[in-house]
Amino acid sequence: MNMSEPKQFRTEGLRGEMRCDVPMSKHTSWRAGGVAERMYQPADLDDLLVFLRGLPSDEPLHVVGLGSNLLVRDGGLRGTVLLLHGALGGLRLEADGSVYVEAGVPGAKLARFAALHNLRGAEFFAGIPGTVGGMLAMNAGCYGSETWQKVLRVSVVDRSGALHLRTADEYEIGYRSVKRIQDAGCRMQEGSESRPLNPESSEFFVAAWLKFEKDDGGSARQEIRELLSKRSASQPLNLPNAGSVFRNPPGDHAARLIQQCGLKGRRIGGAQVSEKHANFIVNTGGATAADIENLISEVRTVVLQQTGIDLHPEVRIIGEWKVGSGKSEVGEGSPTEARSADPLTSQDKTG
Ligand SMILES: Cc1cc2nc3c(=O)[nH]c(=O)nc-3n(C[C@H](O)[C@H](O)[C@H](O)COP(=O)(O)OP(=O)(O)OC[C@H]3O[C@@H](n4cnc5c(N)ncnc54)[C@H](O)[C@@H]3O)c2cc1C
Numbered sequence: 417m418n419m420s421e422p423k424q425f426r427t428e429g430l431r432g433e434m435r436c437d438v439p440m441s442k443h444t445s446w447r448a449g450g451v452a453e454r455m456y457q458p459a460d461l462d463d464l465l466v467f468l469r470g471l472p473s474d475e476p477l478h479v480v481g482l483g484s485n486l487l488v489r490d491g492g493l494r495g496t497v498l499l500l501h502g503a504l505g506g507l508r509l510e511a512d513g514s515v516y517v518e519a520g521v522p523g524a525k526l527a528r529f530a531a532l533h534n535l536r537g538a539e540f541f542a543g544i545p546g547t548v549g550g551m552l553a554m555n556a557g558c559y560g561s562e563t564w565q566k567v568l569r570v571s572v573v574d575r576s577g578a579l580h581l582r583t584a585d586e587y588e589i590g591y592r593s594v595k596r597i598q599d600a601g602c603r604m605q606e607g608s609e610s611r612p613l614n615p616e617s618s619e620f621f622v623a624a625w626l627k628f629e630k631d632d633g634g635s636a637r638q639e640i641r642e643l644l645s646k647r648s649a650s651q652p653l654n655l656p657n658a659g660s661v662f663r664n665p666p667g668d669h670a671a672r673l674i675q676q677c678g679l680k681g682r683r684i685g686g687a688q689v690s691e692k693h694a695n696f697i698v699n700t701g702g703a704t705a706a707d708i709e710n711l712i713s714e715v716r717t718v719v720l721q722q723t724g725i726d727l728h729p730e731v732r733i734i735g736e737w738k739v740g741s742g743k744s745e746v747g748e749g750s751p752t753e754a755r756s757a758d759p760l761t762s763q764d765k766t767g
Contacts (some may be wrong), residue, residue, distance in 0.1 A: 426470030431459035432503070443499065444483030445545065446687075447656040449705040450492030450735055450761070452478070457499040460516065461622055464504070468577035473498070477575065478734060479620045481547030482522065485554055485658055490705045493738030501547050504622055509533055514568055515631070518623045523556075526626075527640055537566060538633035539639040543647050545659075552621045552732075555594050559643065564589045571623040580619065592663050594729050653689040655698035661712055662695055662727040666683030670727050671695035674715055677722045684711045710734060718732075 427434075438455040441447050458464035471477070476495025480486065504520035509528055517526055523541035526548060530538035543550060549561045552570060569583050571635040588595045596619070604678040610630070647653070662670035674680070674694040682689045686703030689711065697711055712729060720726050 419508075420689065425472070428470075429466050430470075431463045432467065433457045438497070440483070440488040440497070443497070443656070444486050444488060444581045445481055445656060445738060446483075446487060446703070446705075446708060448699055448708060450490045450704050452488075452497040452737065454496040455499055456496055458503045461504055461506070461584075463572045464498075465573065465577040465579070468573060468575060471575065473575070477618070479553075481520065481550035482545060483730050484544075484546045485550060485556075486714050487658065487705055487708055487731055487733045489709070489733065489735035490738035493735045500549050500622075504549070506623065510625065514625045514627050516623060516625055517548050519547060519552070519621050521548045522546070523548065523551060527636075530628050531633050531636035533641060534631055534633035535628035536633075536636045537561070537628040538626070539636050539643060542640045543643050548624060549621045552624060554592050555589055556592070564594065564629065566626040568625040568627050570621055570625075572619040573622050574619045574672030580620070594719065610755075617705050650693060652692040652696055652698050655690075656701060657690070657696045657698045658731050660695045660730055661697050662716075663730045665725050665727065668696075668725070673719050673723055673725060673727065677715075677718050679715055679718060682711065682714070684714065689715065702710065704737070704738075 425434075434454060436454055438452045440449040440452050443452075443455075447740050450476075451694045456467055458467055476493075478493055478495065478497045480499050481499075500520040501522070503519060504518035506518035507521050507525065508516050510516050510730065515526070515530060515538075515679050519531075519596055523544040523546055527538045527540075527542035528540075535595050540558050541551070541563075543558055546554070546556060548713050550556070552567070556561050557563060564584055564587075567584055572580050572582055574580070582596075585598055588597055598755075619721045621695050641741050651659075653659075660670065662674075665673070669670075671694040674689065679689050681691050683700075685707030685711075687707040688698055688700050688701050696716075697708055699708070711732075712731075716727050716729075
C-alpha cells in the first residue's frame with residue numbers, strides 16, 4: 417500500500433491507496449478546483465469498511481465518484497476525499513434477474529452490461545458520465561427515466577463502517593434530489609445495530625440491486641447508439657463541463673430561460689455559458705472554480721431579474737474559498753456544515 421497518512425489514521429490491514437494534496441481538477445469533469453488534503457481510494461468494499469472503522473470521528477469525509485456534478489472551490493477540501501470510481505466495481509446478474517452493481521461502476525458500463533444480458537431500461541445510464549453512487553445520490557436521469565425508478569434496494573455504509581440495506585421508501589426521492597427520511601433510518605439502526613444511535617451519522621451508497629425488463633438486447637444496444645449521438649449533437653462534449661448546471665424549473669427549461677436572457681456565450685475568466693447548450697458552463701481553458709461559481713451566480717441573478725424565476729443549481733459546490741478571493745473562507749455556509757456534510761442529505765450550496 418502507498419500511504420503517507422496523518423498520524424491519527426489507523427492503517428493496519430488497508431490495501432487501498434492514500435494520497436495527500438491531490439488536485440481535484442483531476443477528479444472533476446470541469447477540470448478545475450482546489451486540492452484535497454487527503455484522498456483514499458479503497459481496494460474494494462471490504463477495504464472501505466476497514467478504512468472507515470479506523471477513521472477519526474472528526475475527519476471531514478467527501479464521497480466522490482467521477483466528479484461529473486461537482487465543483488470544488490479553489491481553496492480545496494479539508495479532510496479526506498473517498499474516491500469510489502475505480503474502487504467499487506462489482507457488477508453481476510443475480511439469480512432473480514436483478515443486476516447487482518457497486519457504487520464505483522460508470523453508467524455507460526452498466527448500460528452495456530444490461531444490454532449484453534438482454535435487459536431493457538438501462539439505456540439512459542449510457543449518456544450520464546457518472547458512477548452509480550453519484551447517480552443514486554442525484555437521482556440522475558434523462559429522456560424520461562430516472563435512477564430510482566430502477567432500484568429494488570441499496571446497500572449503504574455509515575461512517576463507522578457498518579453496512580445497511582435500504583429500500584426506496586426510506587428516502588424522499590424527487591427530481592435530482594434524494595434525502596433519507598431520518599426517522600425511518602433511525603428505526604432501522606435501532607433494530608440492527610448495537611452502536612449508540614447517532615442521528616447525525618452520515619451514510620453513502622456502496623451498491624444497488626436494479627431491476628430491468630427482459631428483452632432481446634438488440635433494441636437496447638440500438639437505443640444506446642441513438643441516445644449517444646443525440647447527446648453529442650446537442651451538448652458541448654468537446655470542452656470540460658458538468659452537464660446541466662441548473663435544475664429545470666417546473667414546466668420550463670433552464671436552458672430556454674438562460675438563452676432568452678441573452679446569456680449564451682457570457683464569460684468570466686475561463687468559464688463560459690456554452691454557445692451550444694445554454695444550461696452548460698464550459699471550461700474554455702484555465703477556468704478557476706471561482707470563475708465558474710461567479711458565472712453561475714451571475715446567470716442566476718440575471719435570470720431572476722429578467723424573468724422572476726430563481727434557478728436552483730443542480731451541481732454540487734463544496735470546499736473552501738481561496739484565501740484572498742474576497743469571499744468567506746469556508747464554503748458551505750458554515751464551518752459546521754462543511755465538516756458534517758452528509759452525502760445523502762446535503763443540497764446545493766450556492767443558495
Ligand atoms: C456531459 C454531461 C452530461 C450529463 N448529463 C446528465 C443527465 O442527462 N442527467 C443527469 O441527471 N445528470 C447528468 N450529468 C451530471 C452527472 O453526470 C450526474 O449527476 C451523475 O449522477 C454524477 O455522478 P458522479 O459519480 O460523477 O458524482 P460526483 O460528481 O462525483 O458527485 C456528485 C454528488 O454525489 C455524491 N456522491 C457521489 N457518490 C456517492 C455515493 N456513493 N454515495 C452518496 N453520495 C455520493 C457526491 O458527494 C456529490 O455530492 C451530466 C454531466 C456531464 C458532465
